[in-house]
Amino acid sequence: MRWLVVFLVAGFLAATPALAVQPDEVLADPVLEERAREISSGLRCLVCRNESIDESHAELARDLRLLVRERLIAGDTNAEAIDYIVARYGEFVLLRPTFDGSSIVLWLAGPLLLLLGLGLSVGYVRGRARAAAPAEAGLSAQEQSRLEAILGEDHHHR
């Protein structure tokens, strides 16, 4: 689905497609490597469209992947390594928007609408259930006795 990505990337690489993560980038320590992969799948490739640096073939993505690994080797925590990248490239690189400022609206929009919808639905369903109630309880004493009379008659016929 992302032919344009590949198209744009192709511009950067002139001709040859490369693998996303190159064998020479992989760290010897599997724990560090796992953390590096986790971080890079949350960072956006700046020259691509909507692709993480972990998936991207672009040179810049490779540089960023190496940078992340350098920071991890230097002893950064995941959060510190991400902050390091964000400080240089802006929050645009974060594929997961932070929970602050105006972005709180983004995060809370779904849950709030769900609550609102739940309220409306419960109101509607209750309304439908109540719509039945008056018809059932709405018999006056007179109607009730007449109903019993009819039912009684019916019994006699049998």
Next chain:
Amino acid sequence: MIIELGHFALVLAFAVAIFQMVVPMVGAERGSAAWMATADPAATAQFVLTAFSFAALTYAFVTSDFSLSLVVANSHTDKPLLYKITGVWGNHEGSLLLWVLILTLFGACVAWFGQGLPPTLRARVLAVQSSVAVAFFAFILFTSNPFLRLASPPFNGQDLNPLLQDPGLAFHPPFLYLGYVGLSMSFSFAVAALIEGRVDAAWGRWVRPWTLAAWIFLTIGIGLGSWWAYYELGWGGFWFWDPVENASFMPWLISAALLHSAIVVEKRESLKSWTILLAILAFGFSLIGTFIVRSGVLTSVHAFANDPERGVFILMILGVFMGGALLLFALRAGAMEAKGVFSTVSRESGLVLNNLLLAVACFVVFIGTIWPLIAELFFDRTLSVGPPFFDAAFTPFVFGLAVALPIAAMMPWKRATLAKPLRALIPAAVLGLAVGLLTWAVFTGRTAIAPLGVGLAVWIVIGALTDLWTRTGRGDLAGRLGRLTRLPRADWGKAVAHAGVGFTIFGVVTLTGYQIEDIRVAREGEAYIVGAYEIELIGVDENLRGPNYFASMAAVAVRNADTGTLIDTLHPERRIYPVAGMPTTEAGINGGITRDVYVTLGDPQDGGGWALRVWIKPFANWVWGGAIIMALGGCLSLSDRRYRIAAGASRRRREPSGVPAE
């Protein structure tokens, strides 16, 4: 000459569409049968003219008529015939022509098969449908004309984007368009009903097959696109939460909600105004999808063109149709009072919950998709909303739906108890829990989402089977099995489609949770172990020639790591299409029911050897298998007796009274 005739037919179809938009509508208003009756031949004429126009463009592509600028930009004489034909819709102008071709085809279907509809409703439906056609004919003729000639034709064309030269993608757009445009039928029915001021069970029965058909096409279209991304893009991703994927996913979610709420209208005459609103919104999301793809406001991977003029035109179409329909809705919806009465625990309320979750899930996708735009316009923040957001915000809705689905599906109409379906579902719950826990125990320390998803998938599939089985009533096994085969197809369709949801969930969570990846420099003749397999690069042929590309192709042996027996020899490729100047990767995949072995070839390394990536992807095919099963369930439901009989019966009813004066 044929090109000019095609162009002329398109202009003529535009004129017929304007006529059909106005005359039948006025006729329905004034009660003139003669005016209303003009809608049928007009709809047929529109379709025939558009089909001729489309055929003319196809002819230009097949014969490589390079005097057409569109053919120059998207074709080449060396291209295989199949892709010359699919190249017709592999571009903005041609795909829009396909869009209106399908639109006019559906309109004509109402004229041909809609004899059972009340005449005023049919006239209004066709008029509204035609107004959509008018907007798109104008869009094509004024901003995106496919029939523009070049003064000095070049010797050869610039070739179709190589990634589009693939069977998976060649048929992905037509299916999506069938879905998008199918929703325009639901829209037309909704607006016509608002103008009529009447929504009843018959309306629900009429609108549901269209919605169901649209949903089936969307399911297949999205599935094809996802499958294509999986095998073609070279790392086996199948869903990226890209704006354009979301653009097709939002109408899918809303149409799924719509086809459920239309059942309530049909069976219980409740949820009427909500169903009308969903029908309007479903088409609205189709238009938003078109807008996102064509305008380039949301930088997306498959935006056809960053053309603001076209974007503004679609925005106008969106504004007119959504604004108009929603205004009409606000004015008239109050008149649609509900008739059906049901208690708090009933299938009706189960379907309300289904609609709530699907609609809010769709809203979450929508706000995530447009948030970068909002943040930039109103808050001056340049940010990204990517897969981690959608995974976190969307997944809970899927799980909520998955938990409720089997229970709600088994509740009877009007008045139900939770105890009865729950008792029947004990085996499903126990099995789901057991499989989920087992998965969690086997893969301790990994993500908790995957075992949860596996358990829920089992719960849904077994739940669907339980639903079918309880429908056979009581009695001996033979009797129940006999009744099972005689159940209405709608029951089968429901169970099959619901099971499909389970299969897809299972495939998605296992594939994302438990895939094994290996990246290394592979040297020829050196075998190594990945998962339960032994991988060996046998050799690379660097000088292959295809019909319109050059390639390097590797031979990679995949063996069973324990026994050493050869399972398959895979041939991952790297291709370069010289005319388009573009490289692509072709993965080597050994597919299977329980896992795919997925190999891609990278660069040759300085010190010898090649970069090679190998994945073991568990249950990958279940993702698309589930989509096929869902679509199959939809087809079963669509072929149910009551839709076939309803159409025939109404025809019979009409015969004695004769055909109204025409």
